[in-house]
Structure formats: C-alpha cells, structure tokens
Amino acid sequence: MSAVAHELQPRALPPSAVNAKLISLIASAAIGIGILLSGFVISEPAPYEIYMAGLIAVWALFGLRISRAIVPLLVLLVAMNIGGMIAMTQMADLANTPLYLAVSLFLAFSAVFFASVTSVQPSLYRLIFIAYVVSAVATSLLGIAGYFHAFPGAEVFTKYDRAAGAFQG
Structure with a gap:
C-alpha cells in the first residue's frame, strides 16, 4: 500500500x-x-x-498583570498627579484644572496599561x-x-x- x-x-x-x-x-x-x-x-x-x-x-x-518592572512607573505617575492635586489648592481659578488632572491621570493609566500589555505580549x-x-x-x-x-x-x-x-x- x-x-x-x-x-x-x-x-x-x-x-x-x-x-x-x-x-x-x-x-x-x-x-x-x-x-x-x-x-x-x-x-x-x-x-x-x-x-x-x-x-x-x-x-x-x-x-x-502589572509586573514589578512597571510598578515604579505607576507609583511615579500617581505621585505626579497627587502633586497636581496639591498644586491645584494654590490656584485662584479652578475652572479647567480638574479636567486637566483627570486627563493626566487617564494618560498615566494608559501608559501603565500599554507597558503592562506589551511586557506580557511583546x-x-x-x-x-x-x-x-x-x-x-x-x-x-x-x-x-x-x-x-x-x-x-x-x-x-x-x-x-x-x-x-x-x-x-
């Protein structure tokens, strides 16, 4: 056969x-x-x-999954946004500031997200x-x-x- x-x-x-x-x-x-x-x-x-x-x-x-290598990025970006919130207390005109802080926080989380995803799946x-x-x-x-x-x-x-x-x- x-x-x-x-x-x-x-x-x-x-x-x-x-x-x-x-x-x-x-x-x-x-x-x-x-x-x-x-x-x-x-x-x-x-x-x-x-x-x-x-x-x-x-x-x-x-x-x-947020790896140990990405945690410093997350900590620094959140600390920067906390600093922005503290600095906001010194401003006379607060009209647009919360929006800018929200966008900054969103961009920080986006950076952490892309770093996490690409570290797992290059x-x-x-x-x-x-x-x-x-x-x-x-x-x-x-x-x-x-x-x-x-x-x-x-x-x-x-x-x-x-x-x-x-x-x-």
Missing part, C-alpha cells in the same frame, strides 16, 4: 488551545482598534478616550506600530482632503486654512 491510501486524520486542537488563540486575537484586535482611534480626536471626550477607559477597565477585570509592538502608521496616514489624508475641499464638510479637517487632519487636540 502506498502512503496516499492511508489518509491521516486531522487532529482537533484541544479547546483550551482554541480559547487561548481566540483570546489572543480578540486582545490584539482590541489594542489595534484603540491605537487606530488615537488619531481621531475632533472634540473632547475623544472616541479613543472612551474606548480606552472601557478597555482598561475590562482588561483589569479579566487579568491585567508581539504587540509590531501591531501597535502598524496601527499608529495607519492612523497617522489616514488622518493626514483627511487633512489634505480638507485643505483641497475635496468633499462637502472637509473644512472640519483644517485649522486656520491649514491641513489639520482628524487630530484637532
């Missing part, structure tokens, strides 16, 4: 391996979407901020780089389209008659 006559039966992957791969794909997609959204900030709160706040909360509930660096490049190219193309008034409403992507793209921050 030849080897062709004996077909090999494909072995099914164990459910735990399938689940692990599925979780990895979902996590990568969630990170990629978050990075793509970072280039699109027209008004506050930006879709990126809302999405990332939810993503950080969900990831924290389902096992965000393969995300490539995905993050590609998503940043795609986001930058897309928002710059929108800025160019706005500059040339390529479509109705394109002026939203300009600022002072210059190309601004979708990042108006």
Whole structure:
C-alpha cells in the first residue's frame, strides 16, 4: 500500500488551545482598534478616550498583570498627579484644572496599561506600530482632503486654512 491510501486524520486542537488563540486575537484586535482611534480626536471626550477607559477597565477585570518592572512607573505617575492635586489648592481659578488632572491621570493609566500589555505580549509592538502608521496616514489624508475641499464638510479637517487632519487636540 502506498502512503496516499492511508489518509491521516486531522487532529482537533484541544479547546483550551482554541480559547487561548481566540483570546489572543480578540486582545490584539482590541489594542489595534484603540491605537487606530488615537488619531481621531475632533472634540473632547475623544472616541479613543472612551474606548480606552472601557478597555482598561475590562482588561483589569479579566487579568491585567502589572509586573514589578512597571510598578515604579505607576507609583511615579500617581505621585505626579497627587502633586497636581496639591498644586491645584494654590490656584485662584479652578475652572479647567480638574479636567486637566483627570486627563493626566487617564494618560498615566494608559501608559501603565500599554507597558503592562506589551511586557506580557511583546508581539504587540509590531501591531501597535502598524496601527499608529495607519492612523497617522489616514488622518493626514483627511487633512489634505480638507485643505483641497475635496468633499462637502472637509473644512472640519483644517485649522486656520491649514491641513489639520482628524487630530484637532
């Protein structure tokens, strides 16, 4: 008999391996979407901020691991924000200060989140780089389209008659 006559039966992957791969794909997609959204900030709160706040909360509930190497970053960023709160007591006009402190705290938690996620899964660096490049190219193309008034409403992507793209921050 030849080897062709004996077909090999494909072995099914164990459910735990399938689940692990599925979780990895979902996590990568969630990170990629978050990075793509970072280039699109027209008004506050930006879709990126809302999405990332939810993503950080969900990831924290389902096992965000903060390694010992990241703890100093977390401590220093929280201490900086506490210093900002203390400095706020010396200000005469407090109108916008709480918003700035909230944004600073959000950005600190975002930094810790990305540091934690990439320390566990270094393969995300490539995905993050590609998503940043795609986001930058897309928002710059929108800025160019706005500059040339390529479509109705394109002026939203300009600022002072210059190309601004979708990042108006």
